[in-house]
Amino acid sequence: MFEQLGLIGCGLMGGSFALALKRAGLVKRVVGYSKSPSTTERARLMGVIDVEAPSALLAVSGADIVLIAVPVAATEATLKAIRHLITPQMLIMDVGSTKRDVVDAARRVLREQVGTFVPAHPVAGKELSGVEHADPDLYTGKQVILTPIERTLTANLQKAAATWQALGCNVVRMSPESHDAAFAAVSHLPHLIAFALMNTITGQPNGRDFLSLAGPGFRDFTRIAASDSKMWRDVMLANREELLAQADLFRRTLQALELMIESGNGEALEGLIHQASQTRANWRMTSNKPSH
């Protein structure tokens, strides 16, 4: 049970965390700050936060839990803004989709206090951003990846895990490096592809007509293409090495399929499609398995 959540960034991710924590009875008071004062005000009017803070630093003042829910590129500046009020009793977490850059920033900025910070990536989201889409159920049944470093305080790591678990999450622990490699493959690359596909279509003279014919397969495939452009620019630049390696592998795999189509090699083509189809048919989101 926490006394006060300092929420920095009252958007979809931060707002949903505040709502979930409140509903679970895990926090008494939420003090929030967003870069845009109108967002902070809207968050208060919606009951997502209880008190508006005029700065990130003041949102942290008196908090025993702090969530940094800003675009990954703004993490370092946020840590700088709050470091003077960080105490060893505070649990500080983020929600960023990349972890190596966040951990590097935390080491640089927090120095001897870096142990209070537990890097976190809740694998949840919507293609809609903003506090108006905040949802206390956003994290329910989802995975949360924690990427502690050698200096992370055990007490804080345990508190972080227990908090997410209390919100119905499946907590997984791994290194920042493994995290970034995995999410380049299963999240960042799919987003990059979805953006590229939309632009491929609209870049053609008949693109708009094509779009008017698209059906439910296209709808689901491109849902993630509607995601926030600033957030995804940051994620892709922050994880560029891993993402480019995955994109390169993908382009080779695609080209191999294209060659089979070109040469009319139906048997090989069917074999590779079958492999993909079986893998996908047998895949389930881990957090949806009752055994996890």
Next chain:
Amino acid sequence: MFEQLGLIGCGLMGGSFALALKRAGLVKRVVGYSKSPSTTERARLMGVIDVEAPSALLAVSGADIVLIAVPVAATEATLKAIRHLITPQMLIMDVGSTKRDVVDAARRVLREQVGTFVPAHPVAGKELSGVEHADPDLYTGKQVILTPIERTLTANLQKAAATWQALGCNVVRMSPESHDAAFAAVSHLPHLIAFALMNTITGQPNGRDFLSLAGPGFRDFTRIAASDSKMWRDVMLANREELLAQADLFRRTLQALELMIESGNGEALEGLIHQASQTRANWRMTSNKPSH
């Protein structure tokens, strides 16, 4: 109102059509045939068809409406099998995802009777195939593309349009060529990409671990990767020219994005992501618009 539907191929697409036609009170009797006798029997036991026919030819005998719902590569053989019992009073349709190859096959096989055939592509489906997934609502609210040729009988075209409309579909008419170009972009390419992505991930040493971390974005993006391998092999080979042209455009677009990431050109990257995101956010499936 039809007396008898001759259904060739009692799978997901054909079975759903039979169920929808029956529910709408548009047909008195359904005579079905599938290549596999156990499928035909299951369709009868499920009430999808009323009578099992021992051959495609006998399924057509006495029918005033015929639906060919077989993999596109089997269309020509099916037309050959039934042509001797085709009468000018019959409405014959298919449900294939490609149309140029189907129209070519119909011209070759049906000759002077080609006017009875109305090429149709209902833009609906599931990643699950088989009669056990047949659903009378599969086509409700979906688009159906009709691609008549100059010899198509006006009466049959009108009857075809009226039938799909009676099932709650939005009927669109276009040339087989325009159809294939559009669906290469909005359906065949997304499927090819989804298959390639799955294989890219499982082809890596840590691929299985990566998959266990994937979340809801990945789930929706890859749903179509679970599709039937034989059907998609056929579609891709049948529409290879248009598909390869789209795949080539896509690879260039992807590579341009990769270059921006590599060079750290955040502004250009954000601009292209924003363009994709806006397009997708403003897109709605045509058939879901009440005004259509």
